[in-house]
Amino acid sequence: MYDQIKEALEANLEEIRESGLWKSERTIASPQAARIRLAENGQEVINMCANNYLGLSDNLEISAAAAVTMEKWGYGLSSVRFICGKQEIHEELEVAVSQFLGTEDSILFAACFDANGAVFEPLLSADDAIVSDSLNHASIIDGIRLCKAKRYRYANNDLGALEDQLKQARADVGGTGRIMIATDGVFSMDGTIARLDGICDLAEKYEALVMVDDCHATGFMGKSGRGTHEHHDCMGRVDILTGTFGKALGGASGGYVSGRKEIVDLLRQRARPYLFSNSLAPAICGGSIKVLEMISESTERRDRLWSNTAYYRRRLEEEGFVIPGKEEPHPIVPIMLGDAKIAQQASVKLLENGVYAIGFFYPVVAKGAARIRTQVSAGHSEDDLEEAVQAFVKVRADVGW
Numbered sequence: 367m368y369d370q371i372k373e374a375l376e377a378n379l380e381e382i383r384e385s386g387l388w389k390s391e392r393t394i395a396s397p398q399a400a401r402i403r404l405a406e407n408g409q410e411v412i413n414m415c416a417n418n419y420l421g422l423s424d425n426l427e428i429s430a431a432a433a434v435t436m437e438k439w440g441y442g443l444s445s446v447r448f449i450c451g452k453q454e455i456h457e458e459l460e461v462a463v464s465q466f467l468g469t470e471d472s473i474l475f476a477a478c479f480d481a482n483g484a485v486f487e488p489l490l491s492a493d494d495a496i497v498s499d500s501l502n503h504a505s506i507i508d509g510i511r512l513c514k515a516k517r518y519r520y521a522n523n524d525l526g527a528l529e530d531q532l533k534q535a536r537a538d539v540g541g542t543g544r545i546m547i548a549t550d551g552v553f554s555m556d557g558t559i560a561r562l563d564g565i566c567d568l569a570e571k572y573e574a575l576v577m578v579d580d581c582h583a584t585g586f587m588g589k590s591g592r593g594t595h596e597h598h599d600c601m602g603r604v605d606i607l608t609g610t611f612g613k614a615l616g617g618a619s620g621g622y623v624s625g626r627k628e629i630v631d632l633l634r635q636r637a638r639p640y641l642f643s644n645s646l647a648p649a650i651c652g653g654s655i656k657v658l659e660m661i662s663e664s665t666e667r668r669d670r671l672w673s674n675t676a677y678y679r680r681r682l683e684e685e686g687f688v689i690p691g692k693e694e695p696h697p698i699v700p701i702m703l704g705d706a707k708i709a710q711q712a713s714v715k716l717l718e719n720g721v722y723a724i725g726f727f728y729p730v731v732a733k734g735a736a737r738i739r740t741q742v743s744a745g746h747s748e749d750d751l752e753e754a755v756q757a758f759v760k761v762r763a764d765v766g767w
């Protein structure tokens with residue numbers, strides 16, 4: 367039986383290779399950091415493609431906190447929460463997340479992908495509606511697919527388009543149907559920041575809930591790093607925040623839904639990725655609690671991330687590169703190249719010049735909008751960033767764009 371399928375799969379794989387969409391994985395021979403070593407040749411490169419915004423991925427205080435927690439609480443739970451329950455460390459982390467985000471309660475998941483897969487179905491039925499930004503993360507799209515609510519999509523971050531869809535949704539579900547607006551807090555391909563203040567205004571007008579996935583914001587957006595809701599002065603107006611421990615908050619793994627108490631209570635009863643998937647490992651809980659402590663005590667890392675971002679963006683602009691996000695800068699800094707082939711070549715040449723950054727092209731972004739996406743970290747020194755800018759200058763001259 368398998369022989370037939372094997373052939374078909376091989377043809378499938380060949381198709382992917384031929385269309386230039388094959389994704390190959392690099393092996394890193396060092397911890398995740400501003401500079402990493404590549405396993406293939408031992409080369410040291412500046413890492414410009416990690417979500418390590420606060421530079422915490424290789425932080426020794428955090429790994430020490432994780433190790434201590436592991437010694438005290440063991441390696442794992444070997445159970446889902448509704449069977450063996452939780453440890454105090456899980457509760458502590460949920461409280462810490464709520465305190466940091468300024469929400470009523472929080473519930474942990476194995477990943478934010480699971481949090482987004484969990485959040486829609488228990489809250490919305492076929493009589494309800496979800497109004498979703500067209501550039502939302504894959505996990506939001508999948509979460510919406512798992513739920514029977516009517517679906518509406520609006521053009522990325524376009525408040526006029528959102529209002530049109532809300533009007534339609536309200537007409538379709540009537541006065542009693544629930545409507546939920548779902549958006550990324552920051553859109554990861556461009557570093558565009560969602561217009562949350564306007565979104566919350568419209569939510570009030572059309573009596574909708576607001577769900578924000580703040581994976582590319584928690585820890586550094588807003589003056590104390592709470593996220594996009596703090597940045598846009600919407601604390602208390604967002605009903606549901608989802609997020610990850612796998613990016614700025616130390617980079618290990620794990621996710622959460624945080625928000626209104628009754629929503630979190632219902633998710634504990636009904637969310638399938640919570641009910642049927644293992645509890646977060648104690649070490650990750652301990653590490654994440656430490657991270658939240660550190661960034662609550664001091665905004666030093668957040669501040670360094672933003673000064674690094676300002677420096678890097680300014681230098682790229684001085685060198686004549688086209689980078690979006692001038693009005694509302696974010697540490698995601700895409701360098702626009704247009705052509706997919708050039709983006710691929712540029713990314714190879716950059717690596718030869720000691721800079722690790724990845725090209726994105728169709729279908730991940732629109733045709734003709736190929737770019738190298740770079741991401742600034744608090745762990746970068748100004749020298750690292752200057753070296754990256756110089757590598758871009760050199761590669762542009764070599765490849766030509």
Ligand SMILES: *Cc1c(COP(=O)(O)O)cnc(C)c1O
Pocket residue numbers: 476477478479480482503505550554579580581582609610611612619620621
């Ligand atoms: C990374 C990311 C996720 C997935 O988070 P994990 O914890 O890695 O599963 C979800 N949503 C957005 C917007 C992301 O950027």
